[in-house]
Amino acid sequence: MSKSNTILYLDGVSVSFDGFRAINNLSLVLDKGEMRAIIGPNGAGKTTMMDIVTGKTRPDAGEVYFDGQVDLTKHDEAEIAMMGIGRKFQKPTVFESHTIEDNLMLALKGPRSIFPALFHRRSAAEARQIDDILGLIRLGDKRDELAAILSHGQKQWLEIGMLLAQDPKLLLVDEPVAGMTDAETEETARLLKDIARDHSVIVVEHDMHFVRELGVKVTCLHEGSVLSEGSLDFVSADERVVEVYLGR
Amino acid sequence: MITGRFFAAGADRRIAITIFILLAVAIIVPLLNLAVPPTSAFYVPSYVVALTGKYLCYALLALALDLVWGYCGILSLGHGAFFALGGYAMGMYLMRQIGSRGVYGNPLLPDFMVFLNYGELPWFWYGFDQFWFAAIMVLAVPGLLAFVFGWFAFRSRVTGVYLSIITQAMTYALLLAFFRNDMGFGGNNGLTDFKDILGYNVQADATRSALFAASAVTLALAVFVTWAIVGSKYGKLLMAVRDAESRTRFLGWRAENVKLFAFTVSAVMAGIAGALYVPQVGIINPGEFEPSNSIEVVVWAAVGGRGTIVGPIIGALMVNAGKSWFTGVLPAFWLFALGGLFVAVTLFLPKGIVGMWDSWRDNAKALRAASINEEFGTDPAVPPPPKIVRSAARTPGDWSASGPEPQPAE
Ligand SMILES: Nc1ncnc2c1ncn2[C@@H]1O[C@H](COP(=O)(O)OP(=O)(O)OP(=O)(O)O)[C@@H](O)[C@H]1O
Ligand SMILES: [Mg+2]
Numbered sequence: 001m002s003k004s005n006t007i008l009y010l011d012g013v014s015v016s017f018d019g020f021r022a023i024n025n026l027s028l029v030l031d032k033g034e035m036r037a038i039i040g041p042n043g044a045g046k047t048t049m050m051d052i053v054t055g056k057t058r059p060d061a062g063e064v065y066f067d068g069q070v071d072l073t074k075h076d077e078a079e080i081a082m083m084g085i086g087r088k089f090q091k092p093t094v095f096e097s098h099t100i101e102d103n104l105m106l107a108l109k110g111p112r113s114i115f116p117a118l119f120h121r122r123s124a125a126e127a128r129q130i131d132d133i134l135g136l137i138r139l140g141d142k143r144d145e146l147a148a149i150l151s152h153g154q155k156q157w158l159e160i161g162m163l164l165a166q167d168p169k170l171l172l173v174d175e176p177v178a179g180m181t182d183a184e185t186e187e188t189a190r191l192l193k194d195i196a197r198d199h200s201v202i203v204v205e206h207d208m209h210f211v212r213e214l215g216v217k218v219t220c221l222h223e224g225s226v227l228s229e230g231s232l233d234f235v236s237a238d239e240r241v242v243e244v245y246l247g248r
Numbered sequence: 249m250i251t252g253r254f255f256a257a258g259a260d261r262r263i264a265i266t267i268f269i270l271l272a273v274a275i276i277v278p279l280l281n282l283a284v285p286p287t288s289a290f291y292v293p294s295y296v297v298a299l300t301g302k303y304l305c306y307a308l309l310a311l312a313l314d315l316v317w318g319y320c321g322i323l324s325l326g327h328g329a330f331f332a333l334g335g336y337a338m339g340m341y342l343m344r345q346i347g348s349r350g351v352y353g354n355p356l357l358p359d360f361m362v363f364l365n366y367g368e369l370p371w372f373w374y375g376f377d378q379f380w381f382a383a384i385m386v387l388a389v390p391g392l393l394a395f396v397f398g399w400f401a402f403r404s405r406v407t408g409v410y411l412s413i414i415t416q417a418m419t420y421a422l423l424l425a426f427f428r429n430d431m432g433f434g435g436n437n438g439l440t441d442f443k444d445i446l447g448y449n450v451q452a453d454a455t456r457s458a459l460f461a462a463s464a465v466t467l468a469l470a471v472f473v474t475w476a477i478v479g480s481k482y483g484k485l486l487m488a489v490r491d492a493e494s495r496t497r498f499l500g501w502r503a504e505n506v507k508l509f510a511f512t513v514s515a516v517m518a519g520i521a522g523a524l525y526v527p528q529v530g531i532i533n534p535g536e537f538e539p540s541n542s543i544e545v546v547v548w549a550a551v552g553g554r555g556t557i558v559g560p561i562i563g564a565l566m567v568n569a570g571k572s573w574f575t576g577v578l579p580a581f582w583l584f585a586l587g588g589l590f591v592a593v594t595l596f597l598p599k600g601i602v603g604m605w606d607s608w609r610d611n612a613k614a615l616r617a618a619s620i621n622e623e624f625g626t627d628p629a630v631p632p633p634p635k636i637v638r639s640a641a642r643t644p645g646d647w648s649a650s651g652p653e654p655q656p657a658e
Contacts, residue, residue: 054498081500093495095488102484112500114509117482166499 003068007032007170007200013052013062014224022048023059024224030170035196037211038204039235040221041244046204047090049221050172054087055080067169082112086168090175090204092155096148100139100158103147104130107162129165136191137161152179160191170200177210189213208236220244259556259606263475266558267468274464278457294453298528301460303568305525308467310548310560312517315474317546318555319483320510321490323408325542326415327518329422330390332536334519336426337389339439339532340373341382342450346443359441360434370432379446386523387516394515395508402504402511407493416539423537438533445527456528463524467561470517474557477513486510547590553600562601 003009008030015023023045030036038046051057052064055077064072072080081087095103108126110116134140137157142150147158156176163171173192177185189210195201196216205211211218211232218235220228228238235241277300280292309331316322348355352362356369375381397418401411429435448455477483488496489503496503526532535541544567552563567589574582597604 056494077494077497078500078502081498087498089495089498093492095484095491095495097487097491098484105481106485106488106496106501107499112502114482114505117485118477118480120481162499 003065005032006030006068007034007066008053008202009063009065009068010049010053011063013049013059013064015048015052015057015059022224023052026062026221026225028219028226030200030202033196033198033200035192035201035203035214035216037214037216037218037232038202038221039206039208039211039218040227044221045224046221047174048224050087050174050202050204053080053172054085078112081166081168084167084169085172086163086166086170087172088156088159088163088174088176090178092152092159094147094150094155094158094162096146098147099144100134100147100150101130101143103158104133104161104165107165109165109167133161133164136164138187153181153184156180157188160188164195168199171195171202173201173203175204175206177205177207185210186213208232260475262558263471266561267471270464270468270471274461274468277464278461281457282454294456297453297456297460299572301456301463301528302525303565304460304463304467305521305528306545306548306568307561307564308463308470308521308524309518309545310552310564311467311470311474311557312514312521313545313549314554314557314560315477315514315517316507316510317549318557318560319478319490320486320507322507322511323412323546324415324511324514325412325539325546326417326419327514327545328539328542329419329537330394330515330518331522331525331541332419332422332426332532332534333390333393334386334522335526335532335536336433336439336522337376337382337385337519338523338526339442340376340385340433341379342442342445342527343439344373344377345445346441349443350441358434358439360437360439361432364429366432372432383523386519390515390519390522391512394512398508398511402507405504416542419537419542420539423534423539426534426537434533436534438531438535439526440531440533442527442530450527450530459524459528463528466520466524470520471557471561474517477510478557482506482509544586547586547593549600551589551593551597551600553602553604556600556602556606559600559602566601 006029008028010026010028013023013026014021026045026049028049038049040046048057052059053066053072055072055075059073066072066080066083066085070083075083095106098106105122105126108129110126130143131140134143137160139150139154139158139161142154147155150158156179160173160176163173176192177188180188185207192201192203193214203211203214215232217230218232219226220235220238220241222240222244227244228235228241230238277292277297280290281294281297284291286293309327312330313324313327316324343358346358350359350362352359354362357366361369376385397415401414406414425431426433426438427436433439442450444450445455445459448458450456478486485496485501485506489501489506493503496506522532522536545564548564548567549560550563551567552561553559567586570589571582571586574585578585593600599607
């Protein structure tokens with residue numbers, strides 16, 4: 001398989017925790033500019049796959065390449081983030097003791113060393129970017145509130161906003177609509193589709209309505225490897241997928 | 249922008265007031281000691297000047313700890329080591345100022361070296377006859393130790409209780425090392441019998457007043473610097489690392505460098521505190537490395553309220569005033585009193601005095617707003633929530649070493 005036009009290329013990746021194979025000979029390829037939905041029962045290894053891509057977990061075996069040429073297994077979390085891979089955690093993780101605005105400010109693309117941060121003054125361009133993102137994630141009226149007061153769904157949105165502020169090439173979005181109302185879910189689907197226009201995106205989600213809304217290629221993981229891949233209709237008609245979902 | 253924040257309300261105004269008080273005290277106390285006759289009711293006796301000067305050094309040490317513990321969740325149980333190293337650097341300068349006035353009258357070697365049959369001055373004592381050199385060492389030695397220690401600890405991602413334990417081990421190792429006579433720092437007697445500092449007699453009232461003023465001004469400066477650091481983007485990052493370290497990593501920040509910078513700055517502040525302390529108490533010995541000393545600093549910060557800048561200063565002053573009083577009345581029970589205080593604060597004042605005051609005031613404001621609404625028949629359901637101007641004023645209430653529950657990065 002050629003890596004040349006891929007943004008993410010996983011081949012034969014395995015990882016075990018205390019003898020338990022969480023990821024088992026996983027191969028997955030994402031083309032530049034593509035959005036992919038990943039489904040799979042609990043414990044299928046979806047989050048672990050993201051841990052491997054973002055440098056949190058080192059694979060025991062296999063290749064992990066970003067942008068066709070960068071071997072991600074040789075870099076740590078901060079380096080990988082700076083290369084342009086952003087991540088939203090399954091449990092929304094924002095800086096609760098900071099305001100919404102400061103959360104975005106810390107995520108905003110820019111130098112990541114100590115001294116510039118020490119003497120940082122917010123520029124007009126940065127303020128504009130923050131305003132834009134606040135508008136997108138509908139938290140403009142809450143910009144000076146602490147992130148701790150946000151509802152679960154709003155935290156999800158803030159975290160997506162932080163991803164946008166980071167302006168990565170590839171976004172890994174883990175269960176973005178957990179805890180959202182139907183209306184919010186629809187809104188999120190629209191937002192992600194919007195983002196996918198100029199970014200590569202992987203979305204992990206259990207909510208099939210949401211996945212249908214996205215209307216993209218679907219990969220179903222099970223026990224650490226790919227079980228089925230194709231359109232949602234194709235995947236959900238696959239007998240093995242049905243079995244895995246019914247059998248649990 | 250920075251000046252605007254300085255004159256703003258709330259937590260920032262408290263900082264401005266603290267700095268103002270410290271600067272005023274730096275002028276007034278020496279005046280009341282030197283210019284007022286001892287018969288006057290306003291006279292401040294010299295021993296009070298020396299004692300409060302010492303407390304101010306402790307307050308600076310507590311403030312240094314607050315920067316790493318309150319704002320970054322690094323519970324250092326070894327800050328006394330940085331304090332002691334700064335103190336030793338100053339002590340070495342003071343020793344060399346004695347010159348030939350020592351008991352043995354050796355113009356080059358301090359008394360303890362003559363006593364221990366040293367042939368010549370050890371190389372690491374060179375340069376300490378110059379104040380500027382000693383002053384640089386006061387900053388450099390604790391700073392360098394913290395940098396090297398932190399570099400290894402934070403890179404290997406040692407956190408929480410484990411980090412606290414190795415900081416404690418660090419100060420204990422230094423305690424043992426400095427107790428040895430052949431280390432060349434005076435063994436268990438330490439350095440003492442100082443005569444002059446910058447040509448002035450350390451015992452003289454005027455010198456003591458000057459040292460007091462220097463301590464107060466330095467503390468004021470440290471308050472300003474800490475406040476500026478904490479309010480900067482870096483300071484926000486520091487708190488972000490405290491609350492959700494892995495989140496900062498996935499945003500591309502190097503959490504280990506964020507911690508390392510704060511840890512080093514904090515150690516330098518602690519070293520300065522030690523350097524101001526030594527000429528005022530007239531002695532530095534390995535006892536300053538005692539692990540229990542470092543733990544006491546944690547108690548001061550906790551009593552005053554960590555993560556508030558002003559709190560640890562208040563805590564250090566109050567606990568030490570209490571200690572002076574207590575050791576006068578019931579010397580045998582001081583450690584029990586300190587332990588009891590720690591337990592009481594943990595149980596009843598988890599945010600410390602300043603933290604408690606803040607939440608009490610916020611509640612009072614909310615109540616007042618609610619009652620006003622009722623009186624005027626406006627909608628009582630929406631009392632304006634207390635507006636939190638700046639997150640710096642937030643005090644994490646719990647006692648875990650790593651601050652508030654770190655959010656697992658899943
Ligand atoms: N650090 C770890 N140590 C031990 N086991 C782990 C670790 N991380 C993941 N696992 C295990 O690996 C398996 C895959 O977990 P993972 O979180 O990737 O699943 P998932 O597909 O994201 O599930 P969910 O839909 O519930 O989020 C699980 O059985 C989990 O218990
Ligand atoms: Mg998961």
